[in-house]
Amino acid sequence: MAKEKFEDALEKLENIVRDMERGDMPLDSALKSFEEGIRLIRFCSAKLDETQRRVEQLLEKENSLQKKNFQDEENDE
Amino acid sequence: MAKEKFEDALEKLENIVRDMERGDMPLDSALKSFEEGIRLIRFCSAKLDETQRRVEQLLEKENSLQKKNFQDEENDE
Amino acid sequence: MAKEKFEDALEKLENIVRDMERGDMPLDSALKSFEEGIRLIRFCSAKLDETQRRVEQLLEKENSLQKKNFQDEENDE
Amino acid sequence: MAKEKFEDALEKLENIVRDMERGDMPLDSALKSFEEGIRLIRFCSAKLDETQRRVEQLLEKENSLQKKNFQDEENDE
Amino acid sequence: MAKEKFEDALEKLENIVRDMERGDMPLDSALKSFEEGIRLIRFCSAKLDETQRRVEQLLEKENSLQKKNFQDEENDE
Amino acid sequence: MAKEKFEDALEKLENIVRDMERGDMPLDSALKSFEEGIRLIRFCSAKLDETQRRVEQLLEKENSLQKKNFQDEENDE
Amino acid sequence: MKDILTVSQLNDLIKTFLEDNFGSLWVEGEVSNLRRPPSGHVYFTLKDDKSQIRAVYFRQYGQRAVKFDLEDGLKILCRARLSTYPPRGEYQLIVESVEPQGVGALQKAFEQLKARLAAEGLFDPSFKKALPFLPRCIGVVTSPTGAVIRDILNITRRRFPSVNILIAPARVQGTEAAGEIISALRNLHSFGGVDVIIVARGGGSLEDLAPFNDEALAREIFQSSIPVVSAVGHETDFTICDFVADLRAPTPSAAAELLVPRKKELLETLCDLKRRLAAAERRHLDDRKDRMVSLKARFRDPRRFITDYSIRLDDFSERIRRAATYNIQTLKSRMEHLTQGLQNQNPQKHVRERRIFLGSLEKDIVNSWDRYFREREARLNKSSSLLSSLNPLAVLQRGYSITRSLPEGKIIRQAGELSLDERVGIQLAEGSFHARVEKIQGE
Numbered sequence A, B, C, D, E, F: 001m002a003k004e005k006f007e008d009a010l011e012k013l014e015n016i017v018r019d020m021e022r023g024d025m026p027l028d029s030a031l032k033s034f035e036e037g038i039r040l041i042r043f044c045s046a047k048l049d050e051t052q053r054r055v056e057q058l059l060e061k062e063n064s065l066q067k068k069n070f071q072d073e074e075n076d077e
Numbered sequence G: 001m002k003d004i005l006t007v008s009q010l011n012d013l014i015k016t017f018l019e020d021n022f023g024s025l026w027v028e029g030e031v032s033n034l035r036r037p038p039s040g041h042v043y044f045t046l047k048d049d050k051s052q053i054r055a056v057y058f059r060q061y062g063q064r065a066v067k068f069d070l071e072d073g074l075k076i077l078c079r080a081r082l083s084t085y086p087p088r089g090e091y092q093l094i095v096e097s098v099e100p101q102g103v104g105a106l107q108k109a110f111e112q113l114k115a116r117l118a119a120e121g122l123f124d125p126s127f128k129k130a131l132p133f134l135p136r137c138i139g140v141v142t143s144p145t146g147a148v149i150r151d152i153l154n155i156t157r158r159r160f161p162s163v164n165i166l167i168a169p170a171r172v173q174g175t176e177a178a179g180e181i182i183s184a185l186r187n188l189h190s191f192g193g194v195d196v197i198i199v200a201r202g203g204g205s206l207e208d209l210a211p212f213n214d215e216a217l218a219r220e221i222f223q224s225s226i227p228v229v230s231a232v233g234h235e236t237d238f239t240i241c242d243f244v245a246d247l248r249a250p251t252p253s254a255a256a257e258l259l260v261p262r263k264k265e266l267l268e269t270l271c272d273l274k275r276r277l278a279a280a281e282r283r284h285l286d287d288r289k290d291r292m293v294s295l296k297a298r299f300r301d302p303r304r305f306i307t308d309y310s311i312r313l314d315d316f317s318e319r320i321r322r323a324a325t326y327n328i329q330t331l332k333s334r335m336e337h338l339t340q341g342l343q344n345q346n347p348q349k350h351v352r353e354r355r356i357f358l359g360s361l362e363k364d365i366v367n368s369w370d371r372y373f374r375e376r377e378a379r380l381n382k383s384s385s386l387l388s389s390l391n392p393l394a395v396l397q398r399g400y401s402i403t404r405s406l407p408e409g410k411i412i413r414q415a416g417e418l419s420l421d422e423r424v425g426i427q428l429a430e431g432s433f434h435a436r437v438e439k440i441q442g443e
Helices: A006-022 A027-076 B006-022 B027-076 C006-022 C028-077 D006-022 D027-074 E005-020 E027-076 F007-022 F027-051 F069-077 G007-021 G059-065 G103-118 G147-159 G177-191 G215-223 G238-245 G252-259 G265-300 G303-344 G347-389 G391-399
Strands: F055-061 F064-069 G025-036 G042-047 G052-057 G075-085 G089-102 G135-142 G164-169 G194-202 G229-234 G400-407 G423-426 G434-436
Touching: A006 A027, A006 C028, A006 G347, A027 B006, A027 B027, B006 G215, B006 G238, B006 G347, B027 D006, B027 G215, B027 G347, B027 G391, C006 C028, C006 D027, C006 G303, C028 D027, C028 G303, D006 D027, D006 E027, D027 E027, D027 G303, E005 E027, E005 F027, E005 G265, E027 F027, E027 G265, E027 G303, F007 F027, F007 G089, F007 G265, F055 G135, F055 G147, F055 G177, G007 G075, G025 G052, G025 G177, G103 G215, G135 G147, G135 G177, G147 G164, G147 G194, G147 G252, G164 G177, G177 G194, G177 G215, G194 G252, G215 G238, G229 G238, G229 G252, G265 G347
Parallel strands: F055 G164, G052 G089, G135 G164, G135 G194, G194 G229
Antiparallel strands: F055 F064, G025 G042, G025 G075, G042 G052, G075 G089, G400 G423, G423 G434
16 A cells, blocks of 8 residues: 555544444454554544644744744834 | 354344243253353353453553643643 | 746745645645745745845945935035 | 946836836846846936036136136226 | 137037027036037137227227327318 | 229228128128228228328420429419 | 333333332322222222322221221322332322311211221220229329319319329310320320329310310320320310210319319218227127127026936935835735735644544544444343343242253153153252152153
């Protein structure tokens, strides 16, 4: 599998939830689905965490720039 | 027989119970059904227990992860 | 790439903002766009600041020259 | 380039000003135009100052001559 | 250059004055015209003064002679 | 130049005066004309100033011509 | 004389004889048979009432010797010589000069001379010399005594005292007069310094004036390099001199007045000219001065150009400044706007939203699992409790027991199935035991 996409994972997860809510799944399958669901949750969380971290990094760097510019401008007035 | 399925076992059990409830079963059969019923109960319970354990394991692991993320997020706010 | 143009960068930035505002962007793309946006802002801001500095330098120099001439003229009277 | 003419310079300057006022110039070009404009302003100012000085010199010389002649004439009467 | 003529100078001066009054003269030309004008005024004034002086001299001399002759004639009568 | 005649001088003078009265003469020419006029006036004046008068008679004596004062006539005065 | 002569020899001899003996003659007679061939020589016959002789008047003589034109019937006195023409054996008069005979002829001669001289152009105005405006020296040809010269002297002295007079005396009457006048004129010419000549005499009769009709004098006057004024005092009669002279004055006094201007007038003229000259020159100068003044007034220095240009330049400077600042500010605010826009699209928001969504999905999955699991557990429990209530051994608690064959363990429901002494197993509610069949009933 190519790199799994967040959106695809989320969709799969949604499907799993829906399937499970139907409640007519054999126990084995249900367990497997549950396991898969948990895995997907974990994957999505990780993705989100990673994204969050990246954005925070960017913003940290950027915010300092932004703030600086803003002060420059104020000094100009 | 392939591996017995939980659903099949549960169904057999319910059939046995239904048959026995009719009350016209010779004692021999009744005894046999009863014994079978007991076995099925045991099988199903074991299955359920096993599955539950697995699920709890997963959830436990997931919760601790989640909690961690949750705390991270809170720290971000 | 030849030297990036301010206008091209600004246009790219606008497109990015517009695309992002449409809101149906996959997370990865959104992150990538955001990163590119940040980069473009940084580039454009730097360009603008640089230009502004140059303009102000020239104007300052010109003003001082002008002032000098004006004083010369007054002295001439 | 042959000696730049004041009028040509002024006309160039006017075109630059008009172009810049239209506001649709790429930043690089605008900066270049601005630099050229400042150069032209400086050139034209210098030309004007020079001319002014020259005229005043001539007038001064002429006035002193005139005064002298006038006195001569009065002596003649 | 042959000796400059008063009339030519005056005509040149008139042309210069007219040109300058039209007001659409390039700065360089205006300065040159002005210089030339000053020179022509000086030249013409000098010429006129010189001529005037010469005329007065001649007339004075002639008048004194005439007076003498007139007295002689009166003595004749 | 042959000896200048009074009437030629007078005519020249008249022409000069007429020319000058037309007023369209170049300054130099006018001055020269004026000078010539003054000279002519002086010449004519001088001519008119001559007061001596001789009245003589031609005599043929010894095959040659001689002048003799016309004594008788002068005595008449 | 015995020699025989040829005709030629004879004619030669006659020619020599005649020409030697009739070298110069005066002959009078009447002109007849006049011919003028193109050669210009004049052929005619001179005759009286009895005789006639041929005559020829050669052109070369004609120029100076004939004072009037010959015509048939005119009485003349000729000076001539006799000439022969050997080829034809003829003789004729070669006329050298001709004079009219009688008063009628005199008048005729005057008319003829006048006509001839006129034809020659001697009276032509184009030959008239200009008179000097102010002569320094006037030559006067006249009698040195008498009223004529006195009048002239008086008038000239009065009008212009510095005019010199040179008198060339000549008789003005009689046969010698013309010649004397001619020589007086010549004397004046040769003496020099004379600007104009007056030939003058008082009035007189036609005969008195005869010298002034002399052709030679007329030609002399015509040839004179000095202008000649004829002043022969006769108001009405004109002489040939009058016609040929450069000016005719009716009287000598008039001649003096015509020739000598008034000094006072000249002085006035000169004064006037001088005044006009000075005025013209002053006006000329003033005119140019005025022009200079007006040009100077109009001549303005180019500082107003400079001012105009300065204003424009300032305007441009101001505008370029404004435009540059404005452009940068515009871009900056656009940048701010975009920055704000980008910030609004901060993916953290997405992350948060998705996290919530993910959380809800997690809850859902756990819940649905719980539900799923509980359902199955419940089913199992229900069946389990039902089964336990259906335990066939439960009746044993009430005192029932189950008898099974041994060792088959087959439940015995009919006594007949048993045989005596057979061993059976009996199960009670609590515990079991083996027994032996002792008695069989109900078979």
